[in-house]
Amino acid sequence: MTSDDLELKPGLVTTRAALAVAFGGPEAQERASQSGIVPARASKKLFVFSDPKKSKEHGYNFDxxxxxxxxxxxxxxxxxGPTGHQVLTGLNGTLLNHEAQKLDLHLFISDGHVKPGGAKRQRYVGKMTVDTTVPYTERWDYDTAGTLRRVYVFRLRPVDIEQTDVRQSDAVQVAKKSDVLPVPKMAKEPAKPGAKSKKTEQHSTGRTTANITGGERTVIRREGQLVTAFEEHxxxxxxxxxxxxxxxxxEPGTLTPDLYDETDHTLYEAKGLTTRNNVRMAIGQLLDYRRHIEKHETLRVAVLLPSEPTPDVKTLLDTAGIALVYQMGVGFSGFPLPTPHPL
Structure with missing residues (x-):
């Protein structure tokens, strides 16, 4: 039996045990002190608990x-998943597909302890949903064993911003030092049979919103396909x-270039549309990334496009000292890049 006596209002401070008793049934009560993702299927809810301090202990701090x-x-x-590469199955899969599983998503943030040595208090933020266009980004960090591993950072949006406890103190923490972490390119996980696919590119993007148009979805998908095709090339x-x-x-967050060609010491930024605005954005991103990369004096940068741009955009790239590679019917024009002149 479950009870809705505990009213979920933004700013409510409670405990995981109290939530399990009120909404969870045996399944959620058993997991009350375990994972940060707790299904309460008896009440058709999914509780997500964010604890930045604990997260850092496990080797990441992206919340x-x-x-x-x-x-x-x-x-x-x-x-x-505190050790090894995280996967999009199990509880992560439940979060990713919470709408398909008809589970309302509720977010809580750790807020001290009931008393010294007691249970952690959980402050209710509000009802959320996983972004339907870019549901997650991939990030890299070291786990407690010192092993570099991939983690999935899910992008949660408020269902109703007026009914959401948004506080500046809960913003992603700024980095304490600058760092450039080389990360491998990994094969994407195969889709789980019967699961609704919500895959996206491996890089982050700011173009994702609720109610996003189908056209923009297509652009984002094409960008991911373009990067994948060029990786194969x-x-x-x-x-x-x-x-x-x-x-x-x-600064908070991370910068994540699309692709680094180790053989040619070249950094690529891909765009899903061949337009002047997209190329200008890519130029700015490449100039920003390049400053932080080791041996940046000899690092080449290139824009990767799905088709040939206009002559003036080509001139813009040439003037900026940025190479151009674009997809053709078969292969890519502009690759391999010309051998640079000796200094």
Missing amino acids: GWTEGDNQSAVFDYTGT LEQAGHAFSSFQITVEG
Whole structure:
């Protein structure tokens, strides 16, 4: 039996045990002190508990409100799995597919202890939903054993911002130091049979909102497909590739270039549309990334596009000293890049 006596209002401070008793049934009560993702299927709810302090102990610290976009705020939430690469099955899969499983998603943030040595207090933030267009981004950090591993950071949006406890103190914490973390490119997980696919590119993007148009969804998907196709092209050419995760002292979040060709020491930024605005954005991103990469004096940068741009956009890239590679019917024009002149 479950009870709805505990009213979920933004700002409510409670405990996981109290939530399990009120809404969870045996399943949730058993998990009350375990994972940060707790299904309460008897009440058709999914409780998500964010604890930045505990997260850092497990080797990551990506949780919190981000800058969001012109549609709504976004709360970044790191999936479960304290060691090894995280996967999109199990409880992470439940979070990813909470709507398909008809579970209302409710977010809580750790808020001290009931008393010294007692249970942690949980402050209710509000009802959320996983972003339908870019539901997660991949991040990298070291676990408690010192092993570099992939984690999934889910992008949660308020269902009703007026009924959400948004506090500046809950924003993603700023980096204490600048760092450039080389990260490998990994094969994407195969889709789980029968599961609704919500996959996206491996890089982050700010173009994702609720009520996003179908056209923009298509652009984001094409960008991911373009990167994947070029990775295959690089592999066939015998090139090794990876990427970087860049953190900047005093700033939250990470910078994540699309692709680094290790063989040619070249950094690529891909865009799903061949337009002047997209190319200008790519130029700015590449110039920002390049400053942080080791041996940046010799690092080449290139824009990767799905088709040939206009002559003036080509001139813009050439003037900026940025290479151009674009997809053709078969292969990519502009690759391999010309051998640079000796200094």
